[in-house]
Amino acid sequence: MTRRWPSSKRPEPPTRSPTSEASYATRLSAGAGRVTFVFTKPAALGHNFAVRCGKRRLGITPTISRGATRRLTLRLTAARYTFYCVVPGHEASGMKGMLVIAR
Numbered sequence: 001m002t003r004r005w006p007s008s009k010r011p012e013p014p015t016r017s018p019t020s021e022a023s024y025a026t027r028l029s030a031g032a033g034r035v036t037f038v039f040t041k042p043a044a045l046g047h048n049f050a051v052r053c054g055k056r057r058l059g060i061t062p063t064i065s066r067g068a069t070r071r072l073t074l075r076l077t078a079a080r081y082t083f084y085c086v087v088p089g090h091e092a093s094g095m096k097g098m099l100v101i102a103r
């Protein structure tokens, strides 16, 4: 089955470890410090997972497709960030969300 973005079914979720999961939907949250995102099982179409603060990109996974998993660990201070897919057109299609880091 080929799943294309955008579609009613969003790509599989990035999650923050160790215990929480959230979809590549609209919002993720975590406490300040080291945060590891586990980006796994995207659709057949390649996607990646990046985090930025304002216009500054803080980190990005490689672009992966179905079945793969990549981790991204960042040290984040309390603020609001944006997570998104850097593949051209994907963020504009809505493949992004807010990341809230609390103290």
Ligand SMILES: [Cu+2]
Residues within 6 Å of the ligand: 005, 046, 047, 048, 085, 086, 087, 090, 095
């Ligand atoms: Cu994408």
